[in-house]
Amino acid sequence: MAMPESLGEFEQTVLLTILRLSDNAYGVAIRREIMECTRREPAPGALYTTLDRMEEKGLVRSRIGDPSPQRGGRAKRYFAVTRKGRAAIVNAQRLYRRLLEGLDLFGGANA
Amino acid sequence: MRSDLVAEWILARLTTRIRAASVVGDLLENRSEKGTLWFWRSFAGIVLAVAWRRPLAFVSAFYLGLHALGALQMPIYGVHAAHRPPEAWMPVFAVLLGPGMVLWMAAPYAAIRFGLRDSFAQIALVFGGLVTIIIFYWWIPAVLAACLVLAFSLITTSIFVARRRRALVALAIATVFGFGGGLLAFYLAGLYQKHLYPGPVAEINSPVINWGVPLLATWILTTACSHIHRLVVGHDLGDPKADLQIKLDS
Numbered sequence: 001m002a003m004p005e006s007l008g009e010f011e012q013t014v015l016l017t018i019l020r021l022s023d024n025a026y027g028v029a030i031r032r033e034i035m036e037c038t039r040r041e042p043a044p045g046a047l048y049t050t051l052d053r054m055e056e057k058g059l060v061r062s063r064i065g066d067p068s069p070q071r072g073g074r075a076k077r078y079f080a081v082t083r084k085g086r087a088a089i090v091n092a093q094r095l096y097r098r099l100l101e102g103l104d105l106f107g108g109a110n111a
Numbered sequence: 112m113r114s115d116l117v118a119e120w121i122l123a124r125l126t127t128r129i130r131a132a133s134v135v136g137d138l139l140e141n142r143s144e145k146g147t148l149w150f151w152r153s154f155a156g157i158v159l160a161v162a163w164r165r166p167l168a169f170v171s172a173f174y175l176g177l178h179a180l181g182a183l184q185m186p187i188y189g190v191h192a193a194h195r196p197p198e199a200w201m202p203v204f205a206v207l208l209g210p211g212m213v214l215w216m217a218a219p220y221a222a223i224r225f226g227l228r229d230s231f232a233q234i235a236l237v238f239g240g241l242v243t244i245i246i247f248y249w250w251i252p253a254v255l256a257a258c259l260v261l262a263f264s265l266i267t268t269s270i271f272v273a274r275r276r277r278a279l280v281a282l283a284i285a286t287v288f289g290f291g292g293g294l295l296a297f298y299l300a301g302l303y304q305k306h307l308y309p310g311p312v313a314e315i316n317s318p319v320i321n322w323g324v325p326l327l328a329t330w331i332l333t334t335a336c337s338h339i340h341r342l343v344v345g346h347d348l349g350d351p352k353a354d355l356q357i358k359l360d361s
Contacts, residue, residue, distance in 0.1 A: 045160030
């Protein structure tokens with residue numbers, strides 16, 4: 001069986017955000033959700049190149065929505081995580097979980 | 112002209128029209144809240160993030176191409192010519208020097224532009240390396256045989272893997288275009304020189320020619336690489352088919 005794609009930290013963040021947003025995962029919403037969850041503002045350039053790169057790798061796919069006047073008649077590009085993307089994020093999170101085993105990071109002196 | 116149309120037009124030069132429109136739409140959605148300065152600052156960041164590979168790839172191809180020309184000529188003129196009769200090394204020179212130089216321009220261009228994992232870049236790097244080894248050590252039968260076997264194996268195995276097969280075809284076409292582009296650049300340089308110095312062809316020492324020939328040759332090769340990669344190898348940020356794929360997905 002092929003190994004799942006290895007992911008960088010920002011790629012994991014974006015994939016998890018798309019999963020959280022479900023059907024409403026487009027540029028503005030993804031950026032806002034990342035800011036709310038991580039309290040870090042991702043640079044638009046970094047976000048769009050990451051989304052394009054992940055689409056090329058087959059980790060996400062995109063579809064075009066309907067145009068809206070608020071956006072000057074431009075359509076939103078919605079993203080969804082593919083089966084390959086889901087496998088990659090599950091694998092990455094499993095590795096983190098394995099590393100966390102036996103550590104008490106969320107309690108005691110570190111809390 | 113409205114600023115969002117300008118931004119969309121610029122971005123569409125660097126990526127697909129659909130992607131450009133959706134990105135500018137996202138920026139517009141935030142502009143009322145964050146202001147025009149934020150819009151243009153974000154736009155500049157996106158352009159930089161999308162476009163930085165192209166100029167870097169072009170400059171790398173230009174300088175590595177010139178360096179390869181010098182490095183590959185050195186063993187031919189400096190080593191082989193001193194020890195062997197011309198009929199022994201001239202065929203190597205004739206067959207391999209031009210394509211070798213083209214491959215050493217295409218390889219860094221593709222590696223930077225499309226990434227090292229790209230089949231086109233990988234095959235260009237391997238063939239560039241093999242051509243270089245042959246030019247340096249063609250007179251050692253074992254080395255020559257090993258290089259030829261490796262090249263033959265690579266071609267044979269590539270035929271059975273669709274992506275590599277497309278990359279191989281794309282590289283072959285790009286090499287022909289690159290070589291032809293180099294010849295065209297020299298031909299145009301000759302015409303320009305005749306225009307400057309009517310009569311017998313003088314030694315080329317015009318800066319326009321000295322810089323213009325390699326720049327034009329690099330431009331032809333890199334443009335060929337970019338278009339052929341997009342058409343033959345497939346998915347790229349500037350691929351019009353990507354727009355089609357997005358439409359089909361939706």
